Amino acid sequence: MARGNRPSRHRARVVAATVTALTVGGTALAEVPASAAGKPKGHDVSSHQKNVDWQSAKAKSAQFVYVKATESHTYRNPYFSQQYNGARNAGIIRGAYHFALPNKSSGTAQAAHFVRNGGAWRADGWTLPPALDIEYNPYGTNKCYGLTKARMVSWIKAFSDEVKRQTGRRPVIYTTTHWWNTCTGSSSAFGANHSLWLARYDSATAGTLPAGWSFWTFWQYDNSGSLPGDQNLFNGSTTQLKKLAKG
Template identity: 75%
Template sequence: MARDHKPSRRRARVLAATSVAALTLGGTALAELPAQAAARPKGHDVSSHQKNVNWSRAKSKGARFVYVKATESTTYKNPYFTQQYKGARRAGIIRGAYHFALPNKTSGRTQASYFVRNGGGWTRDGWTLPPALDIEYNPYGAACYGLSKSKMVSWITSFSNEIRRRTGRRPVIYTNLHWWKTCTGNSPAFAANHALWLARFDESAGALPAGWNYWTFWQYDNSGRLPGDQNLFNGSTTQLKRFARG
């Protein structure tokens, strides 16, 4: 059954934020931009929950990049994907696509293939971010999708290898520290060649999953000036464009 994943995804993130808050200082959603936002390009991520986005308005409010949900598992495609993905590009916003993983449904390779066929490609044009894998708490059941830590690492590896084969880029990995520790055993296996998109609703990005020395994207809130979730890029606008080009 096709469905908008956004409300459940947000519920999963609230659960993750609550778990992290028990282990760290802070953990509440922000009323203002974090201090680290001052000189960094601002962006956001959207799904069908945002429907038809006014991209010129988003650009005027400071959006420099956006990730658009394309797919989930192998049964869902965002019905607003074309408006969102192409609309962002027409407005002069660097954009990329992301896939919400359900590792208990099909293999990583199968989901990666479905993703690429339905919007998750990449071109070296300076306007397309590498495909992103959204892997986090299961909004429909067991937190780790019934997979052991080693099998979860294998699933992510399979997904990554297929994305690399089909697009020439390794996927960006979106996750949060608590889930990564719980479901991969805090695996350092991906840090060397995968950019990290960290989810943490707080005044700082905090501790990172094993192996990563810095975040490339940081999702710091689920609402703000821009449609959808609020994000930062860890660098300058020039570096963001260079990252998009690969």
């Protein structure tokens, strides 16, 4: 996921077939996995992208974006307002995400920090559900943050419950299949009521999904491309994307 300090993603990169997405004028914009061609395209940004040119992103066919709001229970993205409000003003559906550090504080505490600082949701048709980014530890060698599988599941549940209590929406969960199955013990407790935002790079398909999910809602398929930050696709139509935003 895009973060200000850009630590290693620990993602396996697999050479695969792609197709070129084009603007109306025919200018090549990005390499999109062949199996997902034609799906609404978006991206995600953090403080690393600083002030984003949203009109340019819109002209390059961005239909949605997730903006990093917070990390742990203290960090706030200093560019959040420009990014989050700027996307909306350009006519791009946007949402906020939180980068989890489960070894620093409780899921409840981090969810509360997130909602206070950009993670709130409103049924205006322009706001995607809040998102939880939970993945490899960028600050140490223990990719599961020192938590047992049972404690990790409890942490995620606590975060989700607090977001739901405060916003009325369950968070989208961003993760990788390997991290999820390794660090939650292949928990299937979240697939029924949490949308999946899958990270898998340079692959013709999204591949095997984390335990509990039968389909992905968002797919982060690369960490660079025509749009600022990471490149994403939505698994549906533009109408369905707008419906997800409306709740």
